[in-house]
Amino acid sequence: MQxxxxxxxxxxxxxxxxxxxxxxxxxxxxxxxxxxxxxGLTMAKGFAAARARVFELSDPSPAQIMQQAGAGLAQxxxxxxxTLMGTGFLRGGKAMxxxxxxxxxxxxxxxxxxxxxVAARGKARLGDKTVLDVLDPIACAFESQAQAxxxxxxxxxxxxxxxxxxxxxxxxxxxxxxxxxxxxxxxCGLQDAGGTVAWxxxxxxxxxxxxxxxxx
Amino acid sequence: MKKFLNRPEDFVxxxxxxxxxxxxxxxxxxxxxxxxxxxxxxxxxxGIVSGGGSGHLxxxxxxxGENMLDGCGVGGVFQSPSAEQIATVTRYVDQGAGVLYxxxxxxxxxxxxxxxxxxxxxxxxxxxxxxxxxDVASAPPQEAHKRRGVAGLFxxxxxxxxxxxxxxxxxxxxxxxxxxxxxxxxxxxxLSACTVPELGKPGFxxxxxxxxxxxxxxxxxxxxxxKLAPADAVVDDMLSRILAEADYAPGDQVAVLMNGLGATPxxxxxxxxxxxxxxxxxxGVIIRHAWLGEFATAMxxxxxxxxxxxxxxxxxxxxxxxxxxxFFQYLPQ
Numbered sequence: 001m002q003x004x005x006x007x008x009x010x011x012x013x014x015x016x017x018x019x020x021x022x023x024x025x026x027x028x029x030x031x032x033x034x035x036x037x038x039x040g041l042t043m044a045k046g047f048a049a050a051r052a053r054v055f056e057l058s059d060p061s062p063a064q065i066m067q068q069a070g071a072g073l074a075q076x077x078x079x080x081x082x083t084l085m086g087t088g089f090l091r092g093g094k095a096m097x098x099x100x101x102x103x104x105x106x107x108x109x110x111x112x113x114x115x116x117x118v119a120a121r122g123k124a125r126l127g128d129k130t131v132l133d134v135l136d137p138i139a140c141a142f143e144s145q146a147q148a149x150x151x152x153x154x155x156x157x158x159x160x161x162x163x164x165x166x167x168x169x170x171x172x173x174x175x176x177x178x179x180x181x182x183x184x185x186x187x188c189g190l191q192d193a194g195g196t197v198a199w200x201x202x203x204x205x206x207x208x209x210x211x212x213x214x215x216x
Numbered sequence: 217m218k219k220f221l222n223r224p225e226d227f228v229x230x231x232x233x234x235x236x237x238x239x240x241x242x243x244x245x246x247x248x249x250x251x252x253x254x255x256x257x258x259x260x261x262x263g264i265v266s267g268g269g270s271g272h273l274x275x276x277x278x279x280x281g282e283n284m285l286d287g288c289g290v291g292g293v294f295q296s297p298s299a300e301q302i303a304t305v306t307r308y309v310d311q312g313a314g315v316l317y318x319x320x321x322x323x324x325x326x327x328x329x330x331x332x333x334x335x336x337x338x339x340x341x342x343x344x345x346x347x348x349x350x351d352v353a354s355a356p357p358q359e360a361h362k363r364r365g366v367a368g369l370f371x372x373x374x375x376x377x378x379x380x381x382x383x384x385x386x387x388x389x390x391x392x393x394x395x396x397x398x399x400x401x402x403x404x405x406x407l408s409a410c411t412v413p414e415l416g417k418p419g420f421x422x423x424x425x426x427x428x429x430x431x432x433x434x435x436x437x438x439x440x441x442x443k444l445a446p447a448d449a450v451v452d453d454m455l456s457r458i459l460a461e462a463d464y465a466p467g468d469q470v471a472v473l474m475n476g477l478g479a480t481p482x483x484x485x486x487x488x489x490x491x492x493x494x495x496x497x498x499x500g501v502i503i504r505h506a507w508l509g510e511f512a513t514a515m516x517x518x519x520x521x522x523x524x525x526x527x528x529x530x531x532x533x534x535x536x537x538x539x540x541x542x543f544f545q546y547l548p549q
Contacts, residue, residue, distance in 0.1 A: 071335050078298030080324075083331050086299075090334055121327055 017051035049076030066093030091117025104155040111139035129173035131194035163202035224413035239542040245308035263309035274543035275512035281541030284377035296324035299331035314342035314386035320365025346393040353430025367475040367512035368400035368523035378537035403454035404521035406431035451491040466500025473523040478513035
């Protein structure tokens with residue numbers, strides 16, 4: 001299995017919408033320690049809108065699906081995290097458009113565009129305890145898997161492992177941005193809510209890849 | 217908190233209801249009162265859109281009208297409008313010639329305007345961005361790109377608005393906006409704090425006999441807090457910082473903006489302006505325009521800012537052009 005086609009990709013947005021609906025309260029709880037508790041609501045609303053938007057497209061390319069999902073997210077969820085995730089999908093889609101297919105190399109381009117787009121828009125750097133601390137390792141994992149010519153399930157598995165490790169590592173960081181920055185020391189040891197969202201993206205992507213393999 | 221309010225959470229929307237009743241030349245797009253637009257878009261003209269948090273009237277929305285802005289995204293008090301609201305304003309304002317985004321350099325606003333521009337790229341609507349960063353006190357000259365936008369943004373609205381009204385293309389309107397912004401410098405001083413209605417009390421305080429030079433229009437810390445000095449001494453300090461930013465030669469011309477921050481009477485602004493004029497005279501700098509009043513406030517903060525726009529042959533006629541908006545009307549003299 002070397003790539004996710006448009007139909008598989010629509011399935012991924014089905015999964016993401018359902019997952020963020022299920023995780024709503026858990027994300028609210030994570031965010032309430034140091035943020036304003038709206039992350040769970042924002043993501044549930046945002047991914048529901050992204051799903052609705054991509055299912056309206058006729059005969060879309062993978063890049064169009066990703067970009068329209070980004071536009072849907074940004075419009076439905078006008079919070080910082082909604083805007084950052086919207087930016088990620090928009091920039092990721094743009095970055096892989098010329099490559100055309102979502103094989104490991106396509107995903108490497110997608111996640112690098114996603115991660116760099118979020119960094120630019122959010123003016124964040126690695127180690128600031130933001131979603132970027134998990135996005136960048138996902139992009140790096142796909143890049144090295146693509147270079148090693150791994151198949152897609154192995155690549156998405158490696159990306160998920162990298163995301164889980166990065167999320168765990170970031171617990172020891174201190175928040176530098178947004179409302180969480182006011183709590184700096186208090187954020188040490190806590191799992192970052194934004195990073196958790198990125199880990200969920202990697203998790204659902206891997207599950208979607210495994211699902212596509214099972215269907216053959 | 218002592219304010220005329222109904223419910224604090226209705227502050228922005230009830231303010232807008234009043235504005236729309238008082239000023240029929242403005243309206244809103246897509247059934248969202250926070251998507252503030254001119255009722256009379258000009259076909260084929262470059263649109264100019266600004267936006268930012270509420271709490272600064274007349275900035276930002278007060279300058280939507282003839283020959284200045286065409287639309288404005290209205291945020292909550294001291295909060296950015298959303299990317300979607302900015303995009304909605306832009307779609308309404310775009311007359312096929314593209315749209316200039318012209319707003320103050322604040323992180324939240326930059327993020328949402330950039331996001332809007334990226335969404336509209338998918339719809340083939342062309343935008344350009346120029347940031348107001350006239351606040352001299354907010355960063356040193358070598359980091360001028362980090363400076364915040366304050367009252368001096370008014371001059372950039374005026375010049376870019378006149379350029380767009382002359383049917384110049386987007387690239388030209390943007391170039392003129394950039395030039396005006398670069399030649400506009402502002403210094404502010406605060407005497408008292410301000411209260412965001414939904415918070416109910418000021419986020420900081422300034423002692424009864426103190427002033428803070430360089431404080432921002434959301435209460436951002438300034439350069440120095442010191443004992444209140446006589447008006448002339450305050451102006452001397454502020455103007456020396458502004459004049460140090462540019463090479464003024466005798467005979468050069470300026471436009472002056474004396475802006476009250478919300479609770480300072482016009483009388484005091486004229487006392488302060490008297491000294492501004494005296495110092496400019498000493499330097500041989502000619503005052504082409506002097507506008508005094510409230511242009512960019514910080515709720516009920518007491519204090520003022522002074523902005524100088526260093527005019528040249530290109531900018532002078534644009535600043536002297538006619539304008540007609542709810543909060544600013546000007547007929548060439």
